[in-house]
Amino acid sequence: MKKYLLPIMLVLGTLRIFSLDIEILDEDLDLPLEGARVAYSGGEVFADPDGKVSVELPGGARRLVFSLPGYDDKTVVVQEDRKELTVRLRMSGIIEGQELVVEKAVPLVSDSQAGVAVAVSERQMESTAQIGVVEDVMSTIKTLPGVGYAGGWNARPSIRGGSPSETTVVLDGFEVIYPYHWGGAFSIFNPNMVDSAKLSAGLVSARYGRNISGLLEINSKTPDKPSFGFEASLTTTGTEAFVQAPLGKDAGLLLGGKLTWMEVSFALAGADGTFNQVPFIRDGYGKFFWKPADRLSFYANAFFGSDGVGVKIDSEPDEDSTIQTKGAFDWINLTGILSGGLKWLPTDTLLVQAMGGWNRFHERPEFQSTSSGEVEYSQAFLDKYDGDGTFDLDGADNGTINGAASFAVDGTYFEFLEDEVTDIFQGRAEAEWMSPAGTGLVIGGDGFYQRSGYGQEVDGYSDFFQGGVDLYTPISLVIDTDDNMVLNSGLFALVEFGSSEDAFSGEVGVRADHTYLWNDDISIQTWPVANPRLRFAWRPVRDAGKVRSLSFTAGGGLFSKLPFFARLFEERYGFEDFDFAPDRAAFGLAGTEIQLEGGWKFSLEGYYKYYFRRTYLTETPETNPIEMEIHDDGIGFATGFDLMLQKAESRWLDGYLTYSFVYARYKNPLEPVKEGQSSLIDGAPLGEWYYPSYHRFHNLNLIMNFKPASRLTLTVKGSLASGAPKAELGAAEPYAAVMRDADGTETVIERWRRSSTYSDTLRNDLSCPVDLKATFSDYYPRSKIRWEYYVGLENVFANLYTPKTNKSMDAFTGKDLSGSDEADFTIGSPVPSFGFKLSY
Template identity: 40%
Template sequence: MNHVFKLLIALGLFASSFFVHAQAAQDAIQSDDNFYDIIMEGEGLTLEQTADPAKEAVSGVSVVMDKEQIKTTAQIGLVEDVMSSVQTMPGVTFNGNWNSEPSIRGGYPREMQTVLDGVYILYPWHWGGAYSIFNPHMTDSVKMSNGVFSARYGQALSGLMEVTTVQPSEEIHFDFNITSIATDLFVQLPVTKNFGIFAGGKVTYIEGYIGAYKLFGGSNEITDALKTVPYIRDFYTKVYWNPAEKLSLTFNAFYGSDGVGLETDDTDDGEHTTSDFDFSMQSAFAALNAKWIPTDNTQIKALASYNWTFENLTYNGTVDGEFKYNEDFLEQYGSLLSDEARASKKYYLNTQNEKQKERMIVHQLQGKIEGEMELNASNRIAVGAEEMWSRSNTTQKTHGWNEQLKGDFPYPDFYEFDYSIRDKGNNVFKSATFALWNFGTDASLFSGEAGFRIDEFHIKNYSNDFSLNAKPVFNPRAVLHYTPWRYLEHFDKVSFSAGCGLFSSVPMELMVASKDMGIKESEVSQNRAIFAVLGTDLKFNEDWNFKLEGYYKHYLKRMFAVADDSNPMDTKLDARFDGKGFTTGFDLMLEKKNGEKWDGYLSYSFVMARFKNPYTKMYDDQTTNYGDPLDEWYYPDFHRFHTLNAVANFKFKEHWTFTVKGTFATGTPKKDNGDIYCYPAKLEDGTVIQRYTRNSFYSDSLRTQISCPVDLRLGYKKKVGKSSRTTLEYYIGAEDVFLNLYSPKGEKGFNSRTGKEDDSASSANFNIGIPMISLGLKISY
């Protein structure tokens, strides 16, 4: 707690040092009639005048992208996705293609919380994280809180992403979008003055392309293996109703599904393998939001939601064939073989089956209520509480093969095993109360927010008679903005910010906690970190803006789990709550808005992130359940020191816009791999087979190559007729256009039965080997 008090005291001294001047300066500013009119526009709170905090960018707290900024960067590629824009924000580490889950200022991706219109979303991703569910046509704004965000929200250690959907307008409006592989349609339908509907969705149709390709004799490794062509099916609706002048109700609902199926049958150098893989995922939520303004200076908001996710995965594989011993193996281990095997220099492998089936259903209920009061034009207070319940029901069956030393044979046996589990899952209850004070206005010398949250959770499994109760944690937060200059010759505003806060979240591993993990209730804790930020924001004339922020985060508590899987029939998990870590760095953003000929922005992030899992290894290559090293300081596998993004929209001719989006990112940590070597293993029938492996160890110095993808988009947009409300837009886009000239490489894999190394290294960006070209037609009315 010493870190907490030191940083909070420093923040308090920063505020108090200017306190004497603050009131005098604020009085001087408000004495100007123009400022007074801006501040006092209308009396009290109304539904129309209340600012939406999810759309406000705040120095030291958040960056916001509105619908216009999202349009070009998110509407490139085979699947249009808001995350394509989010990944260019400062503080967001580049993840590579086909991976949308971001790391925010050095934190693990799972430390970020995602909120859609106030609802905590369980799993907002398609195709295992390749794309998000956030369609740019349903999104009004995205707020990435990478600083000291409001006490209104919790359950996040490294960033809060708030997505606000389109509010239906008072006129009929629709957006129809056709791209290379998908169609989107969204309609805004005002039924009455106080009642309206916004609805639509996305459907992909890659099946048609694959079918046509095969019909005309096309064939390649990928299309031949596809049994179920990758698909996305999404539907979203938003209904608003204002039954009274000061009462607003909103109902949101979403359903999404995606999946893929692959089937192969190959023979190579005597090895015959088959595989049959199916994956599907469905997610849905429904939420009711209510906003009531009982008096001119009070507001009450309430939220109730249900979230549901279903995952289904099946895999069946076989291997058999004739395999040859190599000369080195025969020389070193020939004495272990039968006379027949030594003479023939080969062995026959009877069919070995591998099977896996996993079904997971996750439920989540959320309730939240918040009251806000405006004390005067410069001060507002708010209090609230939220309650969440979640449970994960899991069915898992695994049939496979494992190696383990048995008996007197000096090398491992290769034996068959079955493992199954059917778990109703733990009931996880999360509770929180919060209070906050917003002070100052846009015209104040000082402004900011101070508040706190009290977060607690407990776990109960009624069928297994298992429970855990964690101690509540107190999470104070404060952000102060100091704006000494406004409306100068070259600047509209110059401000400085400082913030500090405590953040906590319930570890995901506790969803599957059980008695045999030996968790002591006295040790159970939320993941917890203290975060501090300092920054400046310069708004130049002519819509230029420059932002620079530095930060430091220290982990006070961090859970990790280690599995002893030497015997897969009796895997034991050991949970620890003493994980260490820190992240530090700085971000900058230079932005040009609303340019007549061009606009865009440049963002840069430097990140230093180090973690440690204090645990004495039982064997050399033992790691945490997430594959992280044990008992040494390490960079996480997603870490990049530098990420630079550049986005420019060139309006070179009326109706035409040419967009360039480029990224330069240094490499991620790479393991130090030894040579591939062979060793003997014995089957249950006594046959000695030749296996291959290599030792891999964490390296503090090795890195993959840099990544530098460049995306292009050319769009033509024009109204149909001079007074028409109909707008047409045609565009062509290309992702990673220099892929064939330069592509960062990852590791080369190898076959553990034959020792054969792959011909080429996998791409560190998970691309498909060619630039992705997309065409689109958009019709708006």
């Protein structure tokens, strides 16, 4: 009889029935949602005019999916001891009457989670992303808590004191290696292709590896509309169009693209003669969605993007010299993405997800310049070297150097070429099983194969110290790492308990990552690294008077990521098995969040991050060609706090205020072997603690949307950030250098230099840009066609104030270069923009 006891108990457990009373409300307006659908295994029910509905469910934990046209779906797991449930649905940012029907795992991909992530919908991004020279989702992301001020033309901000390269970006779960245009000025994520974005600033689930400082999840629109739809827009610098079409009742297709036409803008500004190739962006995007059954869906993404520019260089000589420099800078960048995945819910308690794809990144910048002309020796130089017998060999104090009053630099040149092609193939799969108690067990794995061909050639005249003599001579640097391959594999397991509706929720998990590097000459094995992670949330107050919820969150874990320059490894660096390892850091966080009636929300989070392994590069002194050395003993830490005050979207006013305080210090322990030696790439000092170049103590953002009329929205976006570090400069001094031509001819020339020493106290001026935007929108009479146009003005006070930094110096004359002291990239005046959009 005992052998039948367990099966009988399981059957009886499924026969238990419990009743649940549900109230469904609008998240922003707190109004009941009549007709909201509640789907569960075995049926569906709909809310009454008061937004209420009762449902009877089998015993154990059950998954409920809530949906209503015009609102985002929401999935909630309930246990049988639950008697009442209040669910709030958020309005989607899509066209009126459109319904989202794709089920999502708990928690929702697009939902904000206290202490974990901040999410923004398409509707929320309209005010901040759709403005400027290039409309970009990153314009919104850069205003979120934990994100350091990056300035204009920079889509790669620091997240909670970490390097921009420590943040991983994914598109519909697929990791994109370099999602940027124009060298990082803007991202490839067009607001018109994005449904929502979520930033996890440090406390990332064990599902994801290869990140240290954050995870940015971009969720593209799903073409699941039952009817045809389109969006077309005309902006300051280009045009774009997106079309959605159903393919039968179970599938859909989204196609779109973007094309810039900056030729017009530069021609009107009279600057078209500056370019061999006017800056351009050309992107194409497609997404296929198929849902053959209620519990099974497939998707496929395709993206191809290109950008480039060609700049002419033709500098005019100044009053102290006749030197003229001519040349060109050319840039081309290509990005390709093919990815796809599936989501399958075979039972109420089992969810299976899988994805895979390919990503290619090809970047080729090239710079060439030649200089010619003559420079007179300055009086300061003559006072120092005329008749010294060392550089002026005639020994006479006669106002000349070796009988000449000037020197020529004819034929000096500088050339730079970089060519990188990186292909990435990746895949991941996971399964989530939900126990009768409502606890989710997730197991999965991922693989990341990267093949890189990287070449860099630098050749040209440069200052070089060798054998006790200052030289001005051609030097070279050659890097050729063809077919370097990296394989990163990971396994993860985690337990999720509770949901956003429960008093207690969280996640406990661990992932193990392993990296293997190889090429034709060398292979490098590494030790696997274990990255445990923990997150816990407590909600002691819920729906009490004017307080919707009060929650406290705490968590932490270990994180690792291979540094981006790991693709440069070569046999000459001397690495052997287990000598190399990914960068690693420990992260901890604690925070609280309170939500009030009327859509008000306040959150406060504090964190600490410690780097116990960081990789950095240095050059070997006095070598020509230049040799690099790789070191992996770097350390550092970042700590601070973030706060956010948010007013949810409403009829008259909405927006948010964010503030982040960051204190970040790094150290490269290698002692410098010569004065002023620094690490390559970032120019950081050696042998001392320092603030990274992107560090800012204070970062404040204010976004306000005023709606004086139903068709009009006035947006104010303001930022205030303390300055980034700047070096302490000494006085400019002339010195004698020997210009050594390729044929061995030597000439004593005048050069100028000034010491540049890292400073813990000096900072650039604070940055405080303000943007204004007015948006008008409505529907054409008796139609479903919606029109919208906006006018915007970025950096309104640019004519009155521009943050300053150290000036650059002309090394031939010792004079400061005009216009070289701008701390942020600006054109010196406010930047107007406009846009017109039609949608159906």
